[in-house]
Amino acid sequence: MDYLEARALMERHLLDASMRKHSLASGAVLRALARRLGKDEEKWAVAGVLHDLDYEKAGKDGQMDKHGLLTVEMLEPYGLSEDVLDAIKAHNAENLGVERKTDLDLALTCGETVTGLVVATALVYPDKKLASVKPKSITKRMKQTAFARSVNRDHIRLCEKLDIPLSEFADLALNAMREISDDLGL
Ligand SMILES: [Fe+2]
Numbered sequence: 338m339d340y341l342e343a344r345a346l347m348e349r350h351l352l353d354a355s356m357r358k359h360s361l362a363s364g365a366v367l368r369a370l371a372r373r374l375g376k377d378e379e380k381w382a383v384a385g386v387l388h389d390l391d392y393e394k395a396g397k398d399g400q401m402d403k404h405g406l407l408t409v410e411m412l413e414p415y416g417l418s419e420d421v422l423d424a425i426k427a428h429n430a431e432n433l434g435v436e437r438k439t440d441l442d443l444a445l446t447c448g449e450t451v452t453g454l455v456v457a458t459a460l461v462y463p464d465k466k467l468a469s470v471k472p473k474s475i476t477k478r479m480k481q482t483a484f485a486r487s488v489n490r491d492h493i494r495l496c497e498k499l500d501i502p503l504s505e506f507a508d509l510a511l512n513a514m515r516e517i518s519d520d521l522g523l
Contacts, residue, residue: 340382388424451506472511
C-alpha cells in the first residue's frame with residue numbers, strides 16, 4: 338500500500354477532523370524520520386498515517402486496551418509488512434503489554450506523540466501558525482509538564498534511542514509539519 342492509498346483508507350475510517358490532522362502530521366513526521374535515518378520513507382509514512390486507524394472504533398467502545406490490535410485486524414486484507422503492523426501495536430505498548438523493539442517501533446511512538454506537542458505549542462502564538470514556532474519553544478514546552486499534560490514526554494524522548502537529540506527531533510518534526518501546514522490548518 339502506498340501513502341496515497343493509506344491516506345484514503347485513513348479518511349474512510351477517521352471522520353473527526355483533528356484525528357485526520359493528527360494522522361497526516363504523524364505521516365509527515367515519520368517520513369522525515371525515515372529520511373533522517375536512511376529508512377524506507379514511503380513505508381514509514383504509511384505507518385504514521387495509519388497508526389490510529391481504529392481510534393474511533395476502539396474509543397467508541399471504550400476499548401483502548403484493543404487500540405492497535407483492531408487496526409491490525411482492519412489492515413489484514415491489505416498485506417502490509419509485519420514490521421509496520423508491529424509498530425502500530427507498539428505505539429500502544431503500555432496498554433497491550435508488548436515491547437518497542439525496532440527503530441520503526443520507537444519512531445512511530447515518538448513521532449506520533451511529538452505532533453501533539455508541536456500543535457499545542459503553535460496554538461499559544463497569536464496567529465496559531467507553525468511558521469511562528471521556534472524549535473526552542475518546543476523543547477522548552479517539553480519541560481513544562483503542566484503544559485499539554487496529556488502529551489507523554491517519555492514517549493517523545495524515545496527519539497534519543499534513535500540517536501536523535503531532542504532539539505534536532507523538535508526541529509525535524511516542526512519542519513515536517515510545516516510542509517503540510519495547509520492540511521493541518523496551522
Ligand atoms: Fe496517534
